[in-house]
Amino acid sequence: MGEEGRPAVVGLSGADRAVLYGGGPVVGLGLGWALPHVAQWLEGMPGLPFRGLLRLAANWDGRWSTLTFLALGALAGLALAGYADWENLRVTVTADEVTLAAKGRSDGLARAAVGGAFVDGKRLVVLGTDGRELARRAHDSKPAELAAAFRAHGYRWHDADPYAEEFRRWVPDSPDVPPGPAALLRARATALEHKQQDEAEDLRRELSKLGWVVRDEQTRQYVRPVPGA
Numbered sequence: 001m002g003e004e005g006r007p008a009v010v011g012l013s014g015a016d017r018a019v020l021y022g023g024g025p026v027v028g029l030g031l032g033w034a035l036p037h038v039a040q041w042l043e044g045m046p047g048l049p050f051r052g053l054l055r056l057a058a059n060w061d062g063r064w065s066t067l068t069f070l071a072l073g074a075l076a077g078l079a080l081a082g083y084a085d086w087e088n089l090r091v092t093v094t095a096d097e098v099t100l101a102a103k104g105r106s107d108g109l110a111r112a113a114v115g116g117a118f119v120d121g122k123r124l125v126v127l128g129t130d131g132r133e134l135a136r137r138a139h140d141s142k143p144a145e146l147a148a149a150f151r152a153h154g155y156r157w158h159d160a161d162p163y164a165e166e167f168r169r170w171v172p173d174s175p176d177v178p179p180g181p182a183a184l185l186r187a188r189a190t191a192l193e194h195k196q197q198d199e200a201e202d203l204r205r206e207l208s209k210l211g212w213v214v215r216d217e218q219t220r221q222y223v224r225p226v227p228g229a
Contacts, residue, residue: 008149010141011090089139091124093149098126100137109134116156119143120215131163131227133213136204167215167222177223181212185221192219 089102098109098117115129119139124146126135139146150157170177170185177185184203191199200216207214211226 008093008152009090010093010145010149012088089124089137089141091139091141091146091149093153093155095153098150098155100124100126100135102137107135111155114155116158116162117146117150118158118161119146120161125161127158127162131213132208132211136215163213163224166224167213168224170214170221170223177212181207181210181223184210185214185223188214189219189221192216192221 087103089100092099092101096111098111098114100107100109109126113128113134115127115131117124117126119125120136122138122140123136124139124141125133128134147157168176172182172186172189174182184207188200188203188207191197191203204214207223208226212223213226214221214223216222
């Protein structure tokens, strides 16, 4: 079967997961073994907080306590590996659609709706055919791998945002933004200030429905209207 017939998957590979789920518990075992020794060393340093907990860990000695620390360390390492796997964006590209899956959420974008894609820092952006952003998702993959996956199935890949020059920084009471989108931007500014990322993402999607694209630089918001919206 040709390259275009096989799904292109970008994200953690089977080998990556083997390292993650194998290495995490091993690191946890090492930390579990070292914890009583580190606690004993820290206990002797003046001015440190939580001295009671440090003393408890330092004095918890013996075979069963060692096994307990090792087990807890391994479980903690496994839990962290699972969280990293759950959080990592997995991008599947086929001739018919693009699927973005992470954090228990999967978005399928039909081929006919996708106008192109590019990487903006640590975010993968998928554009619609009308200039809207269908998705803006955090990723940890190499941009070259993402570009290859999209191009292999005939999608347009941009080396940079083709609408970059159209963004303008939003400030409250800006006359360039109508009242409806401006209200959402004010609410989103509050969400960003309080680091409520899920709320900010929901408001970003609502702005897109109203014909406005928004991107962030820390807590600053930059907007552009969708052409013809």
